Amino acid sequence: MNFIAIWLLIRILIGRFTTLTGADLKWVRVSVPQYRIPGDMALLQCDYNLGNDNLYAVKWYKDNEEFFKFLPKARPEASSYSVEGIHVDMKSSNRTTVVLYSLNFKSSGLYRCEVSAEAPSFASAQGEARMEIVYLPKEDPQISGVEREYQIGEMVNLNCTSGKSHPASILHWYVNEQQVLAPGTIIHYPPIQHRHGLSSSILGLRFVLTPKHFVGGSMKIKCIAVLSPVLWMGDKESVVQSLPIKQMREALLLVRSSAPPPPQIHSRLLAVTIIGLIVLYHS
Known part of the structure; x- marks a missing residue:
């Protein structure tokens, strides 16, 4: 050069x-x-x-x-x-x-x-x-489509929706800390347009639940929304625990949700990161 x-x-x-x-x-x-x-x-x-x-x-x-x-x-x-x-x-x-x-x-x-x-x-x-x-999102990304019960072999069908922002956030799905990139697994949707030039991104996740998804008895599904230039982090966790169900060969998974208070906005960092998290436990 x-x-x-x-x-x-x-x-x-x-x-x-x-x-x-x-x-x-x-x-x-x-x-x-x-x-x-x-x-x-x-x-x-x-x-x-x-x-x-x-x-x-x-x-x-x-x-x-x-x-x-x-x-x-x-x-x-x-x-x-x-x-x-x-x-x-x-x-x-x-x-x-x-x-x-x-x-x-x-x-x-x-x-x-x-x-x-x-x-x-x-x-x-x-x-x-x-x-x-830029307009920073005030809400965590929301994971929707979580079923009350899951069985091995069933389809996991989720959507992640970011909070209102400008420009729109970029969404990513992770399963067990590995970003999901496989064709047909990630579903892209047009953003939702709100008033005052704000928008929300939507990204779908589709896959069949198998035993290999459970590492050490659990599986983590995470949605991350990224927006430059500042960092804001919150999290939402859903825990799916196995329960003994009679007359069933596979344990069904019961979903229980909780949402801790979001941390403060740090307006001088270099990227906005928002995390929505689902944890699946299987025995």
Whole structure:
């Protein structure tokens, strides 16, 4: 990999890209929060090195639509433009900083800061970074379709539904800590659409119950929902215990459910993980 390719990869990984024209304007560095939740504020930072140039203008764009401009020789120096999802706190915004408030899902997008110098160089430079507005689920994923009794050889037919979120959570099934990937075992359903742009994911699990599913006398079925960028973990456990049933060759499995209180939301981690758990015991 040559030097240019390595440099481009590094810039992409840190979510920044700078374009330069002219000789004196050295660089532009953009800092934008990667994730925010609805109703939050966001501080957009645009740092730059003019070298020997004088500043002509600083302009901010969201998805190529201009929403803020700072011209030091204009009166007033700062002005804003109507763009969907953008509310600028003009009192707190200046030549290097823009403050957004009342963020919503339409605030998600690619933010670009463009800096230009006065004559004679007319140099310009820009940097960009993306911000996503996410809504964290308030509920654990729910496992439905659990029968009161199971017999070896019967079909296990379950659905896992994630809590309302934006974007929709990604669901995974695990049996005895092994992710289920076999074709025909995982059933994909379209997400449920809710108000305010929220959605819930649904993923089905279908398989025939056999003795080999029981490791050490038990089987664990787990549904995990993942949502970037923050981590929230809760769990729901259903215990299926074997009972002696007369005139039956195979023990039936009785389902008993319990749901512990969900832990707190940790808003600074890197992924959202929600766990729904079923434990099957067999003797």
